Amino acid sequence: MKIFMGLIAVVSLQGALAYHVEREYAWKNITFEGIDQASYNIENSIPTAFVHDALSKKIIIAIPRLYPQVPITLTQLDTTKHPERSPPLEKFPGSDKLTSVYQPMLDECRRLWIVDVGQVEYKGDEQKYPKKNPAIIAYDLTKDNYPEIDRYEIPINIAGNQIGFGGFTVDVTNPKEGCGKTFIYITNFEDNTLIVYDQEKKDSWKISHGSFKPEHESNFSHNGAQYKYKAGIFGITLGDRDPEGNRPAYYLGGSSTKLFEVSTEALKKKGAKFDPVRLGDRGRHTEAIALVYDPKTKVIFFAESDSRQISCWNTQKPLNHKNTDVIYASSKFIFGTDIQIDSDSQLWFLSNGQPPIDNLKLTFDKPHIRLMRVDTKNSIRRTRCEVKPIKKP
Secondary structure (H helix, E strand, O other), X not given: OOOOOOOOOOOHHHHHHHHHOEEEEEEOOOOEOOOOHHHOOOOOOOOOEXXXXXXXXXXXXXXXXXXXXXXXXXXXXXXXXXXXXXXOEEEOOOOOOOOOEXXXXXXXXXXXXXXXXXXXXXOOOOOOOOOOOOEEEEEEOOOOOOOEEEEEEOOHHHHOOHHHEEEEEEEEOOHHHOOOOEEEEEEEOOOOEEEEEEOOOOEEEEEEOHHHOOOOOEEEEEOOEEEEEOOOEEEEEEOOOOOOOOOEEEEEEOOOOEEEEEEHHHHOOOOOOOOOEEEEEOOOOOOEEEEEEXXXXXXXXXXXXXXXXXXXXEOOOOEOHHHEEEEEEOOOOOOEEEEEEOOOOEEEEEEOOOOOOOOOOOOOOXXXXXXXXXXXXXXXXXXXXXXXOOOOO
């Protein structure tokens, strides 16, 4: 996954809204606690995704091995110990044997889920990191040292191109009744497939559909240059549960401005008919690789790829450009790669300054790896995404 993980003129409305957003952290280069900087290439550690555990106040950050000399692929940051803006990261417990991780996810049971893709993206380290099957792994954050509690190797015929894994999401069918029935949905933007893992049955399968394919070439603009790329299905997020535990799954392609929805009821049944609904088009130049649903406001937030902005859409309205809005825009937010909402309804989003272009790694004089935070309700105030309750007479 070549760092899929946003030139914009900041209009007055966007500037007025952006004051809600706080820059939590900003790095020019990532460093690691207890590791001599001379022992690794400081420019090669590029984070692609993260998750914030609001209870422990720790941020778990994935740094895939896209280039040589990346010492740790799964890291953590204790925000209570590091008020500074560019702190070093420390190793996540039990991560020594991981090959390459693109994204962590946290579920309602405080289980941290990752997919170790089992392959690095460069040549020359085959002995140190031999290719292996990708694995879905879960850690228990409620216990000391976060023990591993689940592991499943994805068969190669299901996984396909291992470095094509994009985003994924965790579906606990009914958290109030326990965590036993859990499904994982993983996108593959190279093969244009969606992989489903049934934790209870220890089984997996893949789904293909025309809506997973890239719609066109996407553009990335930087310093006056234009770069092009193509990406199929990438971001996926889940809406509210119905009484049976089914939820709408919202997904989009990295090279598409359209948003689709399908019930998880169809995803959870192997071989079931897959019949998604096209919800609408967000408008030109709104491609995104990451999105997240907020149950508190019923809003989906999008980390757009080239526009250097975070946009929103309230699911209670029809999807079109008249019902979307921008909650944050900055020329410093270069290529948004991930967006998450924690259990305190705080919206977090990450940019890493690197476009999805093979054999291209940009350099910067100022911090370009930026992690931002804003309250979800505050972020949509006075925007088209705010739906105020109707006052009764």
